[in-house]
Every structure is written in C-alpha cells, then in structure tokens.
Amino acid sequence: MFPRHDHREQTIIAPAICAGVGVHTGQRVRLAIRPAAAGTGIVFVRTDISDRDNRIRVSGEAVVDARLNTMIENDAGVRLSTIEHLMAAFCALGVSNAVVEVDGPELPILDGSALPFVQLLDRAGFRRQPNPIRYIEILEPIRVTDGDKHAALLPCDRYEMRFEIDFDAAVIGNQVIDFVVDEDTFRNEIMAARTFGFAHEVQALRQAGLARGGSLENAVVIDQGAILNPGGLRMEREFVRHKALDAIGDLYVLGAPLLGRYEGYKAGHAVNNLLVRALLAAPHAWREVTRTPELAQAV
Template sequence: MAASAYQHTLQGPAIFAGVGVHTGAHTRVSVRPAPANTGVVFVRTDVTDRDNRVLATGEAVCKTQLGTVIGNAAGVTVATIEHLMAALVMSGIDNAVVELDGPEMPIMDGSSLPFIQVLDRAGRRRQDQPRRFIEILDKIEVVEGDKRATLTPASQFEVAFEISFASAAIGRQRVDLVMDDQAFRDELADCRTFGFLHEVEALRAMGLARGGSMDNAVVIEGDRILNPEGLRRPDEFVRHKALDAIGDLFVLGAPVLGRFEGVLAGHGINNALVRALLAAPHAWRYRAFVEELAEAV
C-alpha cells in the first residue's frame, strides 16, 4: 500500500481527441496536472459566458441514460465521463483538470485502454498529501426491480458483476475480480461498450448515438456480433460493465476500499449507490495509509 499512500497527478498534459458517441461531435481534450486535493475537474473551454468548471462528484451526476453526465449550477454539463474516470483512478491519478472543447468526452475505441495509454505517456507525479481511500464499514445496497448494486467491507478493492441478456451472443456472464492498477490493465481496460443494432437505430432517431459505430462499440444483431474482428474476450460484455462501475464509483472523489457487486446494474443504479453511501456516514470513513506507515516506523 506504500506506493499508493500519497496522492498523484500527471507529470505533464495528456492530449487526445475523438468523437462523442452520442453527439457525434469532434472533441479535443487536455488532461492537465492539478494541485493536491483538487480531485477531478472538467473544464468546458467552449463555454465562456458562465461558470465552465464541473467538479466530478456524486452530487454533480445529473443524467445516467447510456452514460454518466455531470453538471454544475450554471447548467454546464460534460457527458460520458466514466471510461476516463476509470482510467484515472486505476492509474493512481487523484488530481487532474480535464479541459475539453465540447459537451461530451470522446468515446475513443469504446474502452478505457486509449485513456490509459495517453495517461502513461504523460507520466505520474507524486504529491505531498496523503491519498485518502473511502473505506466501506457497513453494507450499502440499492435494489431496483431485478437490478442490484452493493458495497460491502473488504480489505482490498473488489469488483463483481453479473449480466443476463436473451441474446445468445451474450447470455449470462459473471466476473469477480480483486482490482488494482495491474489487474485493471490485464482484465478490464480493453473491454468495449456494446449495444444492439435495433437500439442504436432507435437512439439515432432520438438524436443520440450519432457517433456510435463498430469502431467504438460491439454491435449485436439478434444472436450475432456484427463487428468483423469479433470480441476481445469471450465475456467482454460483463467486463465492460465492471469497468463502467469503477468509473461511476470514482465520482466519490477517492478510490474505494471495499467490495462492489452489481447485478444487471447500470449507470443509474451505480449513482444511486454512490448517493446512498454519501447519505450514510456510518457506513464509510476516509482512511489514509501515510499515518499508518508513520506509526509503524
């Protein structure tokens, strides 16, 4: 735990660009170093007439249809933040300013891998403040029909997820992993978002999924996967849902020390779980390992 006992930011800016999966708009992004205790702040550089800073917090999440959207009191929003958020927390980046010139984060290839790669190129810098973890002390659970999301105490960060779809291309899948930086890279980072062709067509009629394609999503029609290259992993679908959950949890502002379990869950119930945890101060505490290391010396 010593390696991650202190906060980290980036060594220099991580710069990339791409299309938003829903807007179809081309967006340029620069993830920049930030002082200790900043957290992750998104800045809409295309907005100049009002407050353009949106802090990634549980309370800032304002929409969860097909992705996590955060907003501020001035009505400025940033959409589809979860894949970058997962890459940041699992790369050990606590503090960053994310400047973007549009309303939605680029979808890249539909996974967190491109974000991991640009963050790696930028490098990490240790800061002088202790890294705070959110230690789960008591079970918190949100149930919505057959969907469920739970946080329970554990000595490490664990992620379990289960999905079930009628399509034979997916079926029932489950993953249960102890999660750290290396495990995220090995097990989840390259797993892409997915959707059904008939849903994509309906979404486009609603003005969504304008940037969605087989370049950035696994597309299913009936029981068939349409992408010519096929899947990256046999259970890529459930692994992507676990990736999403990690990104959705990081709006708590600190990495979780505990076990997350999702059953048929999505962004909405993930955020409901975040809010339920924040509303139950008895169920968690901040824990820093710098003090414990000092006491042990």
C-alpha cells in the same frame, strides 16, 4: 493495492491531448488532461463555454443524469457527459488530481474502452504528490435495487468487485467476473473491454437524436444473435468486463478509491449512481481514511 503511487496522491507530469467524436452527439471534441496540484481532485472544464462558470468538479452530487452514461453538471448549469471511461482510468492508475479540458458537451468515445485513455496517461507520465491518498472505507453494507437490477457496497479490507450480467441473447448470456480492483488487473483484464449494444437499440437511439457517433469502431454491436464487428471480441467475457469498467468509473465520482467490495447484478450507470447517493446519505456506513503500508488512519 495501488503499488505505483505508494498511497500518495498522484497527478500527471505533462499535458495529455487527444481528439475524437462523442458517441451520442457525434460532435468532434478535443480533450486535454493537465497536471493539477495536490488536493485538487478531478475537475472538468468546458473550454467552449465562456459566459459563465465552466468548471465542473467531480463529486457524487454533481452527477445529474445516468441513464445512458454518467453526466455531471455545475451550479451554473454547465454539463458534460460520458466521463466514466476516463474516470475508470484515473481510478485504476491512481490519478487523484487532474484538470480535464474539453471543447464540447461530451468526452470522446475513442475505441469504446478505457485503453486509449490509459495509453494517453502513460505517455504523459505520473508524478507523486505529498498528500496521502484518501480512501472511502465501507463500514456497513449499502444496497440499492431498481427492478431486477441491484448493487451493493460491502465492508472489505481492499477494493474488490463482482459483476454479473444476464442477457437473453445467446452471444452474451450469463457472465460473471470477480476481481481485485488494482492497476495490474485493470490493465490486463478490464481496460480494453468495449461498450456494447444491440443494433435495434442503436437505431432507436439515433431516431431520438442520440448515438450519432456510435460505430463498429467504438462499440461491439450485436444483431440477431451475431457480433457485427469484423474482428469479433477482444477477450473472453468482454461484455461483463466492460460493465465492471463502467462501475469503476461511476464509483470514482466519490473522489477517492474504495476499501470495500462492490457487487452488481445487471447494474448500469443509473443503479451505480443510486448506490453512490445511498452511500453519501448514510454517513455512518463509511469513513475517510488514509492508508499506509502498516495501518489505516481515520481522517
């Protein structure tokens, strides 16, 4: 399923550094991804904060706001938002352990996809670690609903995903994608899909003090049924592919890849986090396993 790391934990070889603007704050931030010891997990550090604990370990419980993006917070009240694209890259490339330093309240949006993060990690290189990877094996179905939006996790012997969106705008319409979540598929079909929005929604967000860093450089923008970006779309069904990208990142806050099938309909960050919390509240519906080519062992 994840051939690069042979079912062992993985970190990066060298630090990976970039800078950009936060899509909501418009604030320029510097990000540094650093290697971490086996068993560390994914830890974010707000380097601009020094008067209290500035480390935020990613977990399902750490997510405190998922209305517009995935925001995490530690016990000291330190927050960080828009982690989902980097988390999706970590998941698909098999990065189990990393420390991510950022000197602002939000990760840079870069081009609105996971592609720049994948390029950054590729340049840093990957190092296998001795610990076997922990997987979250889904044993019983978990379902959540929010109005006409819903999502589910179902038993499956590999990580699969089906996502469906349905918009009135003809340029989007109804789109479905169904795939195995592995590195090759992520690189070829998912990672370059950009976030998207409607021009009137962007204007409303800016009036509310959000989307200050949003532009045609980092999002697909739709206005009156037309795509405003000069180059158009990058790929067929880019909209639903990006929603799947978000879901991969949102689910990786669980701290381990899944052995299960995710199915989402119109689901966004909020519904995905409801699903994460529903899973954590149902310990009978899942178990942690380590995976070898021959068998899965409960841990």
